[in-house]
Structure formats: structure tokens, C-alpha cells
Amino acid sequence: MAIKVISEKCVGCGVCVDKCPFDAIEMVDNKPVIKDNCTLCGACIEACPVDAIEKEEVEKKGVDISQYKGVWVFAEQREGELLNVAVELLGEGRKIADKLGVELTAVLLGNKVDNLAEELIKYGADKVIYAEDEKLEVYTTDAYTKVIAELVKERKPEIMLIGATTIGRDLGPRLSARLATGLTADCTKLEIDDEDGKLLQTRPAFGGNLMATIICPNHRPQMATVRPGVMEKAHYDENKTGEVEKVEVSLTEDDIKAVVVERVKSEKAEVAIEDASVIVAGGRGLGKPEGFELLHKLAQKLDGVVGASRAAVDAGWIDHAHQVGQTGTTVRPKLYIACGISGAIQHLAGMQDSGCIVAINKNPDAPIFKVADYGIVGDLYEVVPQLIEALDNVDD
Ligand code: FAD
Numbered sequence: 001m002a003i004k005v006i007s008e009k010c011v012g013c014g015v016c017v018d019k020c021p022f023d024a025i026e027m028v029d030n031k032p033v034i035k036d037n038c039t040l041c042g043a044c045i046e047a048c049p050v051d052a053i054e055k056e057e058v059e060k061k062g063v064d065i066s067q068y069k070g071v072w073v074f075a076e077q078r079e080g081e082l083l084n085v086a087v088e089l090l091g092e093g094r095k096i097a098d099k100l101g102v103e104l105t106a107v108l109l110g111n112k113v114d115n116l117a118e119e120l121i122k123y124g125a126d127k128v129i130y131a132e133d134e135k136l137e138v139y140t141t142d143a144y145t146k147v148i149a150e151l152v153k154e155r156k157p158e159i160m161l162i163g164a165t166t167i168g169r170d171l172g173p174r175l176s177a178r179l180a181t182g183l184t185a186d187c188t189k190l191e192i193d194d195e196d197g198k199l200l201q202t203r204p205a206f207g208g209n210l211m212a213t214i215i216c217p218n219h220r221p222q223m224a225t226v227r228p229g230v231m232e233k234a235h236y237d238e239n240k241t242g243e244v245e246k247v248e249v250s251l252t253e254d255d256i257k258a259v260v261v262e263r264v265k266s267e268k269a270e271v272a273i274e275d276a277s278v279i280v281a282g283g284r285g286l287g288k289p290e291g292f293e294l295l296h297k298l299a300q301k302l303d304g305v306v307g308a309s310r311a312a313v314d315a316g317w318i319d320h321a322h323q324v325g326q327t328g329t330t331v332r333p334k335l336y337i338a339c340g341i342s343g344a345i346q347h348l349a350g351m352q353d354s355g356c357i358v359a360i361n362k363n364p365d366a367p368i369f370k371v372a373d374y375g376i377v378g379d380l381y382e383v384v385p386q387l388i389e390a391l392d393n394v395d396d
Pocket residue numbers: 207208282283284285286308309310311312323324325326327328329339340341342343344345346347350360361362363366378379380381
């Protein structure tokens with residue numbers, strides 16, 4: 001869509017210039033010229049006394065999608081350690097690449113990260129493209145975007161997957177803008193359309209009340225960021241072989257506008273709930289912050305960690321790092337024990353793929369029981385101590 005001036009009709013009165021609320025029209029040689037900041041509001045069309053302005057449909061131009069092939073995964077590392085989400089993306093990328101019959105490539109950036117390249121092959125990548133440079137040691141939007149955008153332009157992958165980490169959420173949009181393609185953020189499911197091979201990218205929408213499936217029909221690559229913890233991790237195969245290619249990068253000081261001066265790590269103890277195999281989670285039903293001490297005891301008995309619903313986090317009973325759900329962390333532990341959690345859709349979105357779900361709730365109609373493998377109707381302050389006692393007896 002664009003605003004077009006029909007110069008044969010225009011009498012040069014300049015009314016549109018005054019009426020434009022965004023100062024997006026200027027008179028040049030007695031004719032209005034629409035500037036880049038036009039928002040297509042249409043105020044000038046209404047105002048023109050001689051109907052000399054109209055909205056024009058601009059033909060949607062795409063790219064020749066037949067030139068694009070292969071699935072790429074951004075293998076995010078921090079301080080030389082591969083993030084779990086990179087391994088999860090390799091697992092999902094492998095399935096997609098196999099379905100399309102194309103190569104799976106991992107893209108790795110950093111400084112002295114060559115040791116990770118072989119690891120990525122063993123996690124299922126057919127090929128690893130990696131770039132090493134001092135300017136890539138710490139993530140900066142400018143440097144990472146430049147290197148990956150140039151690689152994509154040159155090699156044309158049809159799909160590019162990025163973890164929805166803080167870095168991925170910064171990198172994904174910048175890359176998609178640079179490559180003039182679409183990006184579906186925070187996907188929880190990816191599939192290939194059986195009919196036309198397009199990537200079906202599903203994510204929660206409208207506060208998690210419905211799931212939207214989004215496609216990118218005319219532009220490439222089809223880009224998605226994927227929430228950590230949602231996809232299954234790739235299997236590690238010691239015998240897997242593949243191609244590792246180092247690419248040279250040329251980054252100058254001018255390429256990087258924002259310089260990282262210092263990195264200060266949060267003093268709060270990190271809780272890696274996404275990696276835990278047992279989670280004991282508490283909700284508003286705990287009634288008080290001290291309730292988490294009881295859950296902590298049970299979690300310790302099971303070598304697990306403590307999780308929480310948003311209601312408990314919002315009440316200030318526990319830090320957000322423990323929150324499970326749509327606006328918290330997505331988890332899939334072997335065992336998830338939900339104590340005093342009703343089972344709102346936004347909470348379920350973050351835990352319903354757990355191996356075994358045990359729910360403890362006073363209300364027999366609580367929705368959490370619909371996803372639970374084992375349900376205990378009762379007061380958690382009676383049930384949890386009994387569980388701890390039973391485990392004590394097992395220990396003895
Ligand atoms: P409640 O719904 O109040 O449930 C408390 C439960 O405890 C009840 O079922 C009650 O029967 C039970 N109970 C009470 N006392 C006891 C007792 N003594 N023993 C046993 N059971 C007892 N929520 C999340 O959890 N994670 C998210 O990431 C998240 N993101 C959201 C994003 C958006 C955009 C929105 C709109 C909401 C989001 N929410 C999220 C909030 C979500 O909708 C619910 O409000 C929240 O999950 C409710 O938390 P709860 O189950 O602890 O509390």
C-alpha cells in the first residue's frame with residue numbers, strides 16, 4: 001500500500017500539506033511529494049478538494065524461493081559453552097531437514113570455539129559453519145547480524161532457527177529486517193506443510209488463549225525463534241561425522257556501534273529449572289511465602305528444584321527465575337509436582353509436556369487435574385509432609 005498523487009488532477013493548493021498529521025508531505029515544484037514517514041493514515045485523501053490523492057496497492061514482491069535450500073540453526077554459545085537450546089534446535093532442525101530431504105547446518109560464532117564444531121556434528125548437524133574473531137567473543141547485535149546476514153545472503157538457507165534467549169530475541173528481529181524476511185517469535189511448535197513444504201510456525205497469541213500458526217510464503221529464509229525447553233534435545237552420536245567449515249570474517253571498529261564495556265553477572269543464584277529432571281512447583285494455594293520452604297524440602301529429597309506459578313511470583317513469594325509458564329520458563333522434567341496451582345492455560349503452556357505430572361489441590365475440579373497423571377485432592381500442607389515422611393522412610 002502507498003499514497004499516490006495524481007499530478008494531472010493536482011492543482012497545487014497545498015491543503016494536504018497542512019492536513020497531514022505527520023508532516024509527511026512537502027511541496028516540490030508546486031506539487032506534493034509524499035515522504036518516507038507517511039503512515040498511510042489517509043488524512044490527505046480526505047482533505048484533497050480535487051481527489052488528486054489515492055491509496056495504491058503495491059504489488060507484493062517476494063524472492064525466488066526455489067534458490068533457497070537447507071535448514072540452519074544458530075548454535076548459541078556463551079563463554080565457550082553450547083546452550084541447551086542450541087541442542088534442542090538441532091533436534092528439531094534434524095526432523096525438519098529430514099522431512100525436506102535437505103542438509104542441517106549449525107552456524108557458530110565466537111572466539112576460540114572450534115572445539116564446539118565437532119560437538120554440533122555429533123548432535124546431528126550435517127555441516128557446521130563457524131566464524132572466530134575477537135570481536136565475536138562477546139555478543140553484539142551489530143557484529144553477529146553482519147556476519148550471519150552476509151552468510152545467509154551468500155548461501156541462501158530456506159529455514160533459519162534461533163533460540164528465543166535474550167540474545168536470540170535481539171538477533172532474530174535484526175537479522176530478519178536486514179534480510180527483508182519475516183520472523184515468528186517465541187514458537188512452541190514447528191512443522192512442515194505436507195503439501196507445499198512451507199514451515200508452519202506455531203506460537204501462543206492473545207495472552208495464550210489461542211495458538212496462531214504463521215507462514216512466510218514469499219520471502220526467505222523462513223525465520224523463527226523457539227522457546228528454550230520446548231523442543232526435545234538432539235541425541236548425541238559419538239560416531240556421527242560431518243563437514244566443518246571455518247569462514248573468514250572482516251569486522252572493523254566501525255561495524256560495531258555499541259561496545260560491551262563490562263559484563264556484570266546477576267548475584268542471584270541461578271536456578272536452571274529448564275534443566276531439572278524433577279520440579280516441585282507451588283502456586284497461590286501455598287498462601288504464604290514460607291510454603292516454599294516446605295516445597296524446597298520435598299524437592300531436595302527428590303534431587304529437584306522449586307518452580308512456581310505466576311501468582312506466587314507476583315505475590316513476591318519467590319523470584320521470577322522460578323516461574324513456569326508462558327511468561328516464565330518452559331520445562332519438561334521427568335516429574336512435575338504442582339502444589340496449590342489451579343492449572344491456568346498460561347501455566348500449562350510451560351509444563352504440560354513433563355514426563356509425569358502429579359497435582360495436589362484442594363479443589364477436585366481444578367483444571368490441573370486434566371493434565372495430571374496422578375491427582376491428590378487435599379490440603380498441600382497435609383499431603384506434602386506425608387510425602388516427605390514417606391521418602392524419609394525410603395532413605396532409611
Ligand atoms: P490460582 O489460580 O489462584 O490457584 C490456586 C490453587 O490453589 C486453586 O486451584 C486452589 O484450589 C488451590 N489451593 C488453595 N489452597 C490450597 C491448599 N492449602 N492445598 C492445596 N491446594 C490449594 N501463570 C503462570 O503460572 N505462568 C505464566 O507464565 C503465566 N503467564 C501469563 C501470561 C499472561 C499474558 C496472562 C494473562 C496470565 C499469565 N499467567 C501465568 C497467570 C495465569 O493466568 C494464572 O493467573 C496463574 O497461573 C494462577 O496461578 P495459581 O494457579 O498459583 O493461582
